[in-house]
Amino acid sequence: MAAVSPSPAPAPAQDPDPVAVAAAPAPAAPSPAAAPPSAGSAPPAALPTAAPGPPGPAALPGPFPGGRVVRLHPVILASIVDSFERRNEGAARVIGTLLGTVDKHSVEVTNCFSVPHNESEDEVAVDMEFAKNMYELHKKVSPTEIILGWYATGHDITEHSVLIHEYYSREAHNPIHLTVDTSLQNGRMSIKAYLSAPMGVPGKTMGVMFTPLTVKYVYYDTERIGVDLIMKTCLSPSRVIGLSSDLQQVGAASARIQDTLSTVLQYAEDVLSGKVAADNTVGRFLMDLINQVPKISPEDFETMLNSNINDLLMVTYLANLTQSQIALNEKLLSL
Amino acid sequence: MASRKEPPGPASTVSSVATKARGKAAPGDSAVKQVQIDGLVVLKIIKHYQEEGQGNEVVQGVLLGLVVDDRLEITNCFPFPQHTEDDADFDEVQYQMEMMRSLRHVNIDHLHVGWYQSTYYGSFVTRALLDSQFSYQHAIEESVVLIYDPIKTAQGSLSLKAYRLTPKLMEVCKEKDFSPEALKKANVAFEHMFEEVPIIIKNSYLINVMLWELEKKSTVADKHELLSLASSNHLGKSLQLLMDRVDEMSQDIVKYNTYLRNTSKQQQQKHQYQQRRQQENLQRQSRGEPPLPEEDMSKLFKPPQPPARMDSLLIAGQINTYCQNIKEFTAQNLGKLFMAQALQEYSN
Numbered sequence: 254m255a256a257v258s259p260s261p262a263p264a265p266a267q268d269p270d271p272v273a274v275a276a277a278p279a280p281a282a283p284s285p286a287a288a289p290p291s292a293g294s295a296p297p298a299a300l301p302t303a304a305p306g307p308p309g310p311a312a313l314p315g316p317f318p319g320g321r322v323v324r325l326h327p328v329i330l331a332s333i334v335d336s337f338e339r340r341n342e343g344a345a346r347v348i349g350t351l352l353g354t355v356d357k358h359s360v361e362v363t364n365c366f367s368v369p370h371n372e373s374e375d376e377v378a379v380d381m382e383f384a385k386n387m388y389e390l391h392k393k394v395s396p397t398e399i400i401l402g403w404y405a406t407g408h409d410i411t412e413h414s415v416l417i418h419e420y421y422s423r424e425a426h427n428p429i430h431l432t433v434d435t436s437l438q439n440g441r442m443s444i445k446a447y448l449s450a451p452m453g454v455p456g457k458t459m460g461v462m463f464t465p466l467t468v469k470y471v472y473y474d475t476e477r478i479g480v481d482l483i484m485k486t487c488l489s490p491s492r493v494i495g496l497s498s499d500l501q502q503v504g505a506a507s508a509r510i511q512d513t514l515s516t517v518l519q520y521a522e523d524v525l526s527g528k529v530a531a532d533n534t535v536g537r538f539l540m541d542l543i544n545q546v547p548k549i550s551p552e553d554f555e556t557m558l559n560s561n562i563n564d565l566l567m568v569t570y571l572a573n574l575t576q577s578q579i580a581l582n583e584k585l586l587s588l
Numbered sequence: 589m590a591s592r593k594e595p596p597g598p599a600s601t602v603s604s605v606a607t608k609a610r611g612k613a614a615p616g617d618s619a620v621k622q623v624q625i626d627g628l629v630v631l632k633i634i635k636h637y638q639e640e641g642q643g644n645e646v647v648q649g650v651l652l653g654l655v656v657d658d659r660l661e662i663t664n665c666f667p668f669p670q671h672t673e674d675d676a677d678f679d680e681v682q683y684q685m686e687m688m689r690s691l692r693h694v695n696i697d698h699l700h701v702g703w704y705q706s707t708y709y710g711s712f713v714t715r716a717l718l719d720s721q722f723s724y725q726h727a728i729e730e731s732v733v734l735i736y737d738p739i740k741t742a743q744g745s746l747s748l749k750a751y752r753l754t755p756k757l758m759e760v761c762k763e764k765d766f767s768p769e770a771l772k773k774a775n776v777a778f779e780h781m782f783e784e785v786p787i788i789i790k791n792s793y794l795i796n797v798m799l800w801e802l803e804k805k806s807t808v809a810d811k812h813e814l815l816s817l818a819s820s821n822h823l824g825k826s827l828q829l830l831m832d833r834v835d836e837m838s839q840d841i842v843k844y845n846t847y848l849r850n851t852s853k854q855q856q857q858k859h860q861y862q863q864r865r866q867q868e869n870l871q872r873q874s875r876g877e878p879p880l881p882e883e884d885m886s887k888l889f890k891p892p893q894p895p896a897r898m899d900s901l902l903i904a905g906q907i908n909t910y911c912q913n914i915k916e917f918t919a920q921n922l923g924k925l926f927m928a929q930a931l932q933e934y935s936n
Contacts (some may be wrong), residue, residue: 327802328631334794335628335664339695347694363635367694380693387690393669393683395639435794442801470806473638475741476631482746483627484799486791502745503923506814546931554932561925565918568823572911572918575834579904582841583777586897 321466323429323446324361327480329404330433330444336367337406337435345372346407348417350384351431352391352398360429361471364391364398370417377413379420402429408438410447415461418449430463444468517542620730620785621658623750627791627799629665630748636667637706637738645670650684651702652691655730660785662734664696665704702750704734709826710913713782713906715899718753722761725753732785740913743822744814750785757781778904817928819921826917830910833903840900850892858889 340347349367366387370379388400403421421428430447447463523529641647653662666687692698712735724731732750740747756776869879
């Protein structure tokens with residue numbers, strides 16, 4: 254379990270300053286195996302103890318079991334990116350609150366809103382009033398959502414993050430911190446989630462460490478369809494798509510199936526010609542696929558098909574009839 | 589951008605900004621030729637319905653954005669809480685104003701450009717929708733109502749339509765005169781009530797990056813609802829709704845017919861009365877007595893009240909929408925059936 258740390262600040266954690274706990278930058282070394290501690294001996298020793306155990310008391314119901322999964326809806330990501338694009342001049346990143354529900358086994362983030370904040374070299378100011386207000390308003394629409402944590406754009410966790418996290422831990426039990434890397438480091442927009450855990454030498458200044466969590470994307474069915482549609486804008490040069498009509502959609506769906514079928518065919522041919530080693534599981538799946546087409550005797554199928562087609566044609570005819578009827582009615586009325 | 593005055597009512601934002609942003613459209617034209625929606629708005633609408641709108645309740649919300657030339661750009665939205673009886677002190681206007689004020693702080697476009705509503709099997713042509721859209725369009729010329737059909741979307745393809753009231757209908761609503769004569773004068777047929785505005789969806793580059801990332805990390809969708817052949821349930825329900833509306837329509841027609849019959853009967857009676865009067869007057873003249881005074885016709889024969897035609901217009905419009913939806917649906921299904929036939933032929 255890698256501990257993630259705010260790398261820029263090299264300040265030693267062992268300063269016996271009576272500074273507030275969260276203000277002390279997390280002293281953890283960048284990776285458990287590697288680097289010598291920035292100064293002093295405490296951090297690496299603290300790592301093994303702090304990392305694996307789930308944060309003990311008063312966490313989400315029960316310790317975060319299983320693989321510590323955070324389930325994210327795509328609407329959150331879209332909101333975050335949008336608020337990043339609309340940030341104020343000079344702001345390097347935006348932050349906001351995450352709302353959602355807690356389940357017995359996982360945490361599901363379903364909504365978010367951005368919170369204005371100011372960040373400079375040595376201080377950070379978050380408009381807490383605003384955050385509270387917005388939460389109240391959101392609660393009116395969906396009363397089941399609670400504050401789960403907060404998000405920030407940017408690829409790193411800074412000391413200011415720790416302060417903000419401290420504030421959010423007052424609002425929610427064991428808040429989650431989500432980072433969305435809009436600066437596109439390494440050419441990817443990495444999306445990560447963290448939980449915080451206290452660490453340090455007991456008795457001396459305590460620091461905070463962020464442990465990563467797995468992020469899974471969940472969709473409602475309709476959401477999936479919406480996302481698939483929106484994703485098409487990636488392919489169009491002007492990033493614009495229109496909504497297609499009925500038969501076009503069927504055509505598009507069948508084109509997709511055709512593509513997948515041709516991939517499968519290609520694979521089969523490769524295996525037959527010996528280019529690729531045959532894999533039995535794939536072969537079994539292929540068998541299932543072929544057998545999906547039900548074996549019905551041609552006469553039965555004819556009757557079924559014809560009755561269905563008749564139903565549909567009749568309905569079309571009736572719909573047309575109704576439409577002409579009301580048009581006629583209009584005409585008569587306006588005589 | 590001029591600063592926006594705080595609106596006193598739910599829909600009456602001052603449209604000063606809107607008018608500055610576009611030139612005056614020709615009076616017969618509609619001000620909006622195209623609606624451009626951000627992907628974010630689509631996702632938010634879907635999510636709102638999914639979480640709050642199970643059953644026959646409609647969910648509603650407000651659309652925010654701006655107007656560019658003849659294009660309406662919708663960049664954000666927020667949902668409206670549903671009406672609950674036990675929330676007597678809930679103030680809609682206040683909620684809206686607070687929300688917009690807060691959104692302004694985070695630089696989200698706070699110009700009201702319309703509203704959205706979910707619909708059940710396509711039944712959205714109601715008096716309430718007409719009134720709301722009228723007040724919106726009256727205050728903000730370019731506003732649209734987005735109708736989201738979740739059931740059709742669940743069947744495989746996003747169903748989102750943008751509607752506006754035609755200028756003709758706006759005139760009629762302004763007068764608030766829904767009698768047959770006024771409507772005849774305005775020449776409003778049910779096809780000219782709402783006009784559909786084409787929608788395009790646009791995303792920024794960064795959102796595209798995010799979508800690629802999402803696609804890499806998510807599992808492939810394994811449900812292909814669009815190609816499913818099981819359609820009788822949906823068809824049955826749509827037909828049921830259509831039948832109800834047709835029944836209403838026929839009742840309405842009967843009412844109108846009775847009205848017409850009453851009017852014509854009354855005309856006859858008036859005519860007879862007049863004739864009798866004239867005859868009496870002639871007789872009196874021949875006898876030398878003063879003629880009877882002409883009595884006020886209208887006091888004797890009160891004309892029957894003409895029924896308001898707006899309801900029947902709405903019903904006709906709704907029937908039209910149902911029919912169109914059904915036809916689309918059957919066209920799709922026919923296509924699917926033929927494909928199934930081809931598969932079957934091949935495997936035999």
